[in-house]
Amino acid sequence: MVEKPKMREVPVREAIGMMLPHDMTQILPGEFKGRLFKKGHIVTAEDIEPLLSIGKEHIYVLDMPEGFIHEEEAGVRIAQAVSGQGLTLTEPYEGKVSMKAVWQGLAKINEQAVHALNALEGIAFSTIYGDQVVKQGDTLAATRIIPLIIEEARIAELEKLASSFEHPIVEVKPFQKKRIGLVTTGGEVFSGRIADKFGPVIRSKVEALGSEVVEQRFAPDDKEAIEREIKWFLEQGVDLVLATGGMSVDPDDRTPGAIAGVGAQIVRYGTPMLPGSMLLVAYHGEIPILGLPGAVMHEPFTSFDVFLPRILAGEKIEQPDMTRLGYGGLRKC
Numbered sequence: 001m002v003e004k005p006k007m008r009e010v011p012v013r014e015a016i017g018m019m020l021p022h023d024m025t026q027i028l029p030g031e032f033k034g035r036l037f038k039k040g041h042i043v044t045a046e047d048i049e050p051l052l053s054i055g056k057e058h059i060y061v062l063d064m065p066e067g068f069i070h071e072e073e074a075g076v077r078i079a080q081a082v083s084g085q086g087l088t089l090t091e092p093y094e095g096k097v098s099m100k101a102v103w104q105g106l107a108k109i110n111e112q113a114v115h116a117l118n119a120l121e122g123i124a125f126s127t128i129y130g131d132q133v134v135k136q137g138d139t140l141a142a143t144r145i146i147p148l149i150i151e152e153a154r155i156a157e158l159e160k161l162a163s164s165f166e167h168p169i170v171e172v173k174p175f176q177k178k179r180i181g182l183v184t185t186g187g188e189v190f191s192g193r194i195a196d197k198f199g200p201v202i203r204s205k206v207e208a209l210g211s212e213v214v215e216q217r218f219a220p221d222d223k224e225a226i227e228r229e230i231k232w233f234l235e236q237g238v239d240l241v242l243a244t245g246g247m248s249v250d251p252d253d254r255t256p257g258a259i260a261g262v263g264a265q266i267v268r269y270g271t272p273m274l275p276g277s278m279l280l281v282a283y284h285g286e287i288p289i290l291g292l293p294g295a296v297m298h299e300p301f302t303s304f305d306v307f308l309p310r311i312l313a314g315e316k317i318e319q320p321d322m323t324r325l326g327y328g329g330l331r332k333c
C-alpha cells in the first residue's frame, strides 16, 4: 500500500495566504467536472466558500519529505520516459499528464511495456489500443501517480525499466506517401454491365491516409488478364498493388490464383475477421499485393482497414498479424 504523506491540517477559514498542495476538483454532475483551484494557488478570503462547497473543511500543508517528488513532476517524468515520436505532453491537470498526437499516423503502443510499468506500485499508465489511426490532437496515453507524492527512486526505477524496451512505448508513426496500383476484376464491371463501386471507396480510404491511387485498371475474370495488370503495376514501380473482387469460392473467382501467378509470396489467404475474411496479403519482393473481397466495397471497417494503415506506415504484415484478428474480430457477419 502506498502511504499517504504527512500533512499539517489547517481549517480552511484560517488558510488565507497559504498555498494549495495539489489541484482541487469540483464535480457538479451534468454541469461541470474539473479543476476549481490549481496547485500552488494562494488561498484568499473569496476562496473560502468555494472550498467549503467542494467539501474542503481543511487544507493540508505539505512538508515534502526528503527524497520525494510531487505528483505533477512524477507525471511529467513518466510521460517523458514512455513517449517517442509524434507526441506532445499536456501540462499536468489534477496530477494527470496526457500524450497527444502532433500528426496523423499509426498509434504504436508496446503492450508488454504498459503491463510492466503498471505492475510498479503507485503508477497508473493508461493507453488506447495500438495499431489504429490517430488524428492530430488525439490522446494516445495518460499517466498519473496514485499518491500525492512518491519516492523519486521509484520514478527513477520506472525510467530505467521504460528504457529497457527496444522502441518507445508510445509513439505515432507517420504515414508514408505511397503510390498505389488498383486492379479491379469482374466481367460484369469490365464489360460495363454494372458501374464500378470499388474505385471510389479505395481512393477515398488511401487518400485519407495521405497516399494515392496512381491508376485503376480493369480485368475480366481471367487469371492471365489479372496477372497482366498486376505485373504492369509492378513494372511501373508502384509501392502497393490492390486487386478487388474475385476473392471468394466461385470457380470464376480468379484473383488469389493471379496474385500467386505473378510470383508473389502469399502471407495468408483468409483472416478470421468479419467482415473481410476473404482478404489475401502477399509480397512480391518488398511490394505488398492485397486481394480485397467484396465486403471492402460496402462495409466501413473491414480487415483491409486493419492492414492498410500499417502498410502505409511502412510495416510488413506477417502471418500472426492475420491469424490473431479472430479475437474481437467479429464486427459484422
Ligand SMILES: Nc1nc2c(c(=O)[nH]1)N[C@H]1C(S)=C(S)[C@@H](COP(=O)(O)OP(=O)(O)OC[C@H]3O[C@@H](n4cnc5c(N)ncnc54)[C@H](O)[C@@H]3O)O[C@H]1N2
Binding pocket: 184, 185, 186, 188, 189, 194, 195, 196, 197, 198, 199, 244, 245, 246, 247, 248, 249, 250, 253, 276, 277, 278, 292, 293, 294, 295, 297
Ligand atoms: N458459399 C460461399 N459464399 C460466399 C463466401 C464463401 O466463403 N462461401 N464468401 C463470402 C464473402 S466473405 C464475400 S466478401 C463475397 C464476395 O467476395 P468476392 O471478392 O469474390 O466478390 P465477387 O464475387 O467478385 O463479387 C460479389 C458481388 O460484388 C459485386 N462487385 C464486385 N466488384 C465490384 C465492383 N468493382 N463494382 C461494383 N460491384 C462489384 C459483384 O458484381 C457481385 O455482386 O462472397 C461471399 N460468398
Ligand code: MOO
Binding pocket: 273, 274, 275, 276, 277, 278, 279, 293, 294, 295, 296, 302
Ligand atoms: O471476405 Mo467477405 O469480405 O468477409 O464479406
